[in-house]
Amino acid sequence: MPHAFRVDLRGVIDLLSSHLYSSPDVYVRELIQNSVDALTAGQIPPSVGAVVVECHERPGSPPVLSIDDEGIGLTVDEVHELLATIGSSSKRDNLLEPSQDYLGRFGIGLLSCFLVSDEIRVITRSVRGTPGVSWLGHSDGTYDLRELDETEGRSRPGTTVWLTARAGFEDHLRPDTVRILISRYANRLEQPIVLRTSSGEEVIGGGPLPWTERGRVDLLDWAQAEFGERFLDAVPLELPAAGLTGVAFVLPESPSPAARQRHRVYLKRMLLSDTVDGLLPDWAFFVRVVIDTSALQPLASREALYEDATLAAVRDGLGTALRDWLTGLAQGDPGRLQALVRVHALALKALAVHDDELLRLFLPWLPVETTLGRMTLEEVLRRGPVRYASSTEDFGQMAQVATAEGMCLVNGGYTYDEELLIRLPDVLVGVDVECVQPEDLAAVLRPVSAGDEATAQALTRRCGPVLEPFACGVEVRDFSPSSLPCLYTAGDDARFAREIGETAQVAGTFWGPALSRIEAAAIDRREAVLVLNWRHPVVRQLAGPAADDVLRTALEVLYLQALLLGRHPLRGRESALLSGALGRLVEGSLGGPR
Numbered sequence: 001m002p003h004a005f006r007v008d009l010r011g012v013i014d015l016l017s018s019h020l021y022s023s024p025d026v027y028v029r030e031l032i033q034n035s036v037d038a039l040t041a042g043q044i045p046p047s048v049g050a051v052v053v054e055c056h057e058r059p060g061s062p063p064v065l066s067i068d069d070e071g072i073g074l075t076v077d078e079v080h081e082l083l084a085t086i087g088s089s090s091k092r093d094n095l096l097e098p099s100q101d102y103l104g105r106f107g108i109g110l111l112s113c114f115l116v117s118d119e120i121r122v123i124t125r126s127v128r129g130t131p132g133v134s135w136l137g138h139s140d141g142t143y144d145l146r147e148l149d150e151t152e153g154r155s156r157p158g159t160t161v162w163l164t165a166r167a168g169f170e171d172h173l174r175p176d177t178v179r180i181l182i183s184r185y186a187n188r189l190e191q192p193i194v195l196r197t198s199s200g201e202e203v204i205g206g207g208p209l210p211w212t213e214r215g216r217v218d219l220l221d222w223a224q225a226e227f228g229e230r231f232l233d234a235v236p237l238e239l240p241a242a243g244l245t246g247v248a249f250v251l252p253e254s255p256s257p258a259a260r261q262r263h264r265v266y267l268k269r270m271l272l273s274d275t276v277d278g279l280l281p282d283w284a285f286f287v288r289v290v291i292d293t294s295a296l297q298p299l300a301s302r303e304a305l306y307e308d309a310t311l312a313a314v315r316d317g318l319g320t321a322l323r324d325w326l327t328g329l330a331q332g333d334p335g336r337l338q339a340l341v342r343v344h345a346l347a348l349k350a351l352a353v354h355d356d357e358l359l360r361l362f363l364p365w366l367p368v369e370t371t372l373g374r375m376t377l378e379e380v381l382r383r384g385p386v387r388y389a390s391s392t393e394d395f396g397q398m399a400q401v402a403t404a405e406g407m408c409l410v411n412g413g414y415t416y417d418e419e420l421l422i423r424l425p426d427v428l429v430g431v432d433v434e435c436v437q438p439e440d441l442a443a444v445l446r447p448v449s450a451g452d453e454a455t456a457q458a459l460t461r462r463c464g465p466v467l468e469p470f471a472c473g474v475e476v477r478d479f480s481p482s483s484l485p486c487l488y489t490a491g492d493d494a495r496f497a498r499e500i501g502e503t504a505q506v507a508g509t510f511w512g513p514a515l516s517r518i519e520a521a522a523i524d525r526r527e528a529v530l531v532l533n534w535r536h537p538v539v540r541q542l543a544g545p546a547a548d549d550v551l552r553t554a555l556e557v558l559y560l561q562a563l564l565l566g567r568h569p570l571r572g573r574e575s576a577l578l579s580g581a582l583g584r585l586v587e588g589s590l591g592g593p594r
């Protein structure tokens with residue numbers, strides 16, 4: 001014989017309070033939601049007085065809260081089936097699909113009242129004309145039910161729910177808290193909520209959504225009052241297919257792309273949460289959105305959205321709306337786009353990386369760092385072939401010479417910049433983009449004049465063996481600035497070898513030998529070059545009849561200087577060289593042995 005499940009209500013309440021709801025305060029939301037749904041079911045239009053919340057306070061007694069609605073009410077059978085059966089709801093159709101009209105759907109919301117009260121008393125009378133019912137649910141899982149005669153309970157259809165504060169939860173039912181909670185959850189409902197307290201009666205909510213029929217400045221003023229922030233701009237949002245309206249506010253400061261998005265979402269005008277994530281595409285981290293929608297589904301906690309195809313479609317739709325707005329700005333209001341780029345260049349780059357049209361449109365605004373200063377991509381393009389360094393380290397190595405040579409070299413080391421530069425030939429015909437490595441720099445620098453070539457070659461030959469132990473070649477070129485005697489350029493392999501070499505020194509006996517072998521293999525590719533500047537007087541002097549030991553010491557010092565200028569940490573043998581070469585220099589200048 002099959003047996004029925006039994007439910008331990010205390011266990012369920014514990015589950016709700018510890019794992020589902022973030023705070024016991026949600027009971028206010030659930031009660032208002034039930035009352036509004038009861039009005040909807042009874043087809044009663046919103047009006048002042050149709051839902052009344054009352055705070056009853058008597059000295060020496062715990063606070064009591066009642067909520068009264070003029071909704072559809074419940075019959076005795078419905079009370080058994082709907083109030084006393086966990087998970088049972090009148091708000092789903094036969095296919096267990098939630099009805100579009102109602103706020104509730106899960107059949108557990110009323111249980112949240114047990115978070116603040118040990119008993120839930122319901123006095124209800126159905127519109128179907130049956131006698132009224134009094135139901136008293138206890139948190140131990142039992143309930144009492146009594147049919148009322150004509151002289152008892154309500155005279156008109158509707159429902160009143162009564163809660164008495166549990167010990168320790170009194171504050172949750174006090175007027176000041178209840179006022180805040182009604183305003184938080186329900187102040188955008190079409191149905192105004194009346195709050196009655198010992199100090200009088202007030203009406204909360206009702207009326208149109210605050211973002212409808214407001215101009216931009218008006219919207220920004222409203223948002224400032226609502227969120228305490230002066231946003232940069234406001235983008236009206238509308239997706240009729242998702243019953244969605246709202247606004248995207250452009251943040252006044254650039255947030256981290258990794259920061260959690262915090263959007264305010266109303267579902268059928270009831271607050272879901274102020275901190276909804278995942279509502280927009282990842283690139284849209286520069287806005288904070290406020291929306292109301294009837295199409296999205298909440299999780300049972302009602303504090304986050306259910307991830308389904310509708311949410312994915314809404315995300316795409318909102319992304320498209322923002323993108324269209326940006327396109328419109330680029331074409332019609334460049335001043336506003338410029339203000340936006342000043343703060344949110346990173347977000348716009350994230351967007352342009354995947355969007356040809358926007359990349360083309362944003363060219364006059366997207367900024368990059370170059371050796372000639374900060375420029376827009378358009379300004380870079382105007383200077384001819386685009387040359388860039390793919391990392392900030394490479395850029396640092398080449399910047400000094402490139403600047404002196406008047407070369408416009410872009411730093412592609414910042415987030416998205418290299419990706420954008422690589423995409424330029426895809427969106428513009430005839431654009432030439434080239435990644436320049438430090439080791440290429442020697443090739444683009446001018447060779448020495450024909451008259452000096454033989455002397456320079458002789459110098460190169462004499463210098464070669466000196467830097468052999470450091471796996472570094474030597475070349476002589478003619479470049480600006482003339483105050484810079486030499487330049488160390490290293491490709492990826494050489495840099496890798498340096499890093500491995502540094503690690504090998506501190507890795508100890510176990511890893512050290514293995515790392516040294518890797519270093520040796522990378523060094524073999526010999527991509528490091530010390531480029532001597534023919535314009536510098538010291539280099540010219542070295543090309544003269546300098547003694548071998550003078551040449552060696554001078555070259556070692558130049559090598560160390562170039563490493564330090566290029567911000568390359570010194571390896572062990574280079575540190576030793578530093579003290580050795582400096583010592584020899586000092587001795588030499590004092591007239592001692594060289």
Ligand SMILES: Nc1ncnc2c1ncn2[C@@H]1O[C@H](COP(=O)(O)OP(=O)(O)OP(=O)(O)O)[C@@H](O)[C@H]1O
Nearest residue numbers: 034035038082089090104105106107108109110159
């Ligand atoms: N004020 C009310 N008037 C009429 N019926 C009510 C009222 N409050 C609750 N009910 C009935 O009790 C049922 C259970 O309510 P409960 O709040 O637990 O769940 P729900 O509103 O259906 O769904 P959810 O868990 O998503 O809120 C409702 O479906 C409704 O039929």
